[in-house]
Amino acid sequence: MAGTARRVVMFPFPFRSHIAPMLQLAELLRARGLAVTVIHADFNAPDASRHPDLTFVPLHESLPDAVTAAAAAGDLVEQMLALNAACEAPFRDALIRCVARRDGQVACAVVDGQWYAAITAAAEVGVPALALRTDSAATLHCMLSYSRLCSDGYLPIKEETRDEVVPTVEPLRGRDMIRVDGSDAARVREFIARVDDAMRTAAAGVVVNTFVAIEEPELNKIMRHHLPGRPAFAVGPMHRLLAVPEEHGLHEPDGGCVAWLHARPPRSVLYVSLGSVARVDRQVFDEMALGLAGSGVPFLWVIRPGFVADGAPPLPEPMAAVVANGGGKLVTWAPQRDVLAHPAIGGFWTHCGWNSTLESICEGVPMLVQPCFGDQMVNARYVTHQWGIGMELGEVFDSERVAKAVRKLMVGEEGAVMRNKARGLMEKARQSVEDGGASTVAIDRLVRYMLSSKCST
Structure with missing residues (x-):
């Protein structure tokens, strides 16, 4: 089976809250017969020993001082921009090597939605890239609405409109719009614009760790208004679809x-x-x-x-x-x-x-x-x-x-x-995660899509 199974290449963003959902999805795909290769940054690398059935490939990226400097300064957005720039070429090379392997044809890549450069790189290599959003469908809808809201004058938010509901992203008010304290507001908008561009021009579809019962309207808006013609798979809560222990990353939990x-x-x-x-x-x-x-x-x-x-x-x-x-x-x-x-x-x-x-x-x-x-x-x-x-x-x-x-x-x-x-x-x-539940059905539909002619190299 391992020698003939179609292979999915996955690339988690190197933050704990992003790594865990990506590995949950990896295990769900492996359990359904797909071989999985996880390409990962050395920065905040995942614990491969906890996933013996997955193949892990480190990038051995060379991070500029800007990454560590931004992290030390608490500038999260500058750090994410620098990570994208530093990891784009190593990811492209690693993906090309995966495609050249003989132990299973690469069906597609699943790339964290914050890796806007890698989503574009995968498409340029000829590998369909599905974006995994480890945040909510509402957040993705908000991000994909940013450009229009800026051009219509609703963004940047003005002090006098902070408590007013923002059109097209109801029930969000001005104060609820995405912001990152410690990061320059213009750089935040730049990052969101780059994610938006990659989603619209290079992503073959989107996978969201949510479930239809709480975010059906937001999922529909994404498919109708932002990514028409491309599928959205609501496959959450993924931790409930897997009977595996919680991963704690850098911190050891108190046993008491x-x-x-x-x-x-x-x-x-x-x-x-x-x-x-x-x-x-x-x-x-x-x-x-x-x-x-x-x-x-x-x-x-x-x-x-x-x-x-x-x-x-x-x-x-x-x-x-x-x-x-x-x-x-x-x-x-x-x-x-x-x-x-x-x-x-x-x-x-x-x-x-x-x-x-x-x-x-x-x-x-x-x-x-x-x-x-x-x-x-x-x-x-x-x-x-x-x-x-x-x-x-x-x-x-x-x-x-x-x-x-x-x-x-x-x-x-x-x-x-x-x-x-x-x-x-x-x-x-x-x-939603029972047999026949909406998220279980969505996972199976995702696998069929990965193996179909609609998603093939």
Whole structure:
């Protein structure tokens, strides 16, 4: 089988939140009889030992100082632009070598949607390239609408229109549009324009880690208005289609999290984690800590290395006292899926990264949203206003507002309504990955497309 199977070449973007969904898709394709080669950057390389049935090919790219300098400065967009420039030629060469191999004809490439240069390079080599979007369909629709919104004068957003809904991307307001603090706004627009151009001119289709029950209108807009004639496959939540352990990347999870939760009553604990990239300053950290301590709600708080911009600060005394008395637990990393699935968890204070949002939906856990950058702004708006399964903390908050919001989510009537809605979406997510469910059918349809004459070298 391995000698004759058609081969798919995959290229994940080298950020943890992008690598995990790409490898999930790789395993789903392998389980359906396709051979899979994963080309990857040495920068933030995936752990090949966890995927013995996949073939891994490192790029051995030479990264310019701009990549490390941008990372050190917190300039995410400059880093992504530099990565695209540095990895385009090595990817092209690696793909050509894959095509020349004799252990299975290359059917297509699946390239992370942020690799705009690689999507174009694959098409130039003659390999059909499907773009994998590890964010939501709403985010992709927003990105592909940017050029039109700029030409129509809606972007850049003006201060007086920040709270107005933006036409064609409803329910997003001006304040919900994609932005990246720490990056130049013009460079953000340039990056989005390059992604847009690659999607429209070079991508053979798009694969999205979402499910139809929550994003059918957005998927339809992508196919009708942005990528007519090309397929879109909604194949999520992919982590629910696979019975594999969670991958934790650079951080080792605290093994005591789940045991600590065992001693807590059902739906009593607030889980707090702002992801693997977001950073806050000391003042925000102190307000978070004092608000949690003053809420009276038990909490499990992930404070990873680098989370506070100025280094690990001492805990405010009220927070230290609550933790010492067993009312809260602080960890440097947590096994998030296990935590969210635990019956003691009643809410999730989240940055609204798409992986975290999907994982919370899959466990029926309502959210307290604090988006930091990028697609998180879009996701937060959908969580709070489209799906009604969360509430906003606001862009500026103090400890009293934090404590009030935490209590409202965890023990208030409004939180109970959101919890019921979240459980409804959990059931829809479960149905989507059952045999015959929409996402399971989409994966099978994706494989057929990869093997068809419509997607062939």
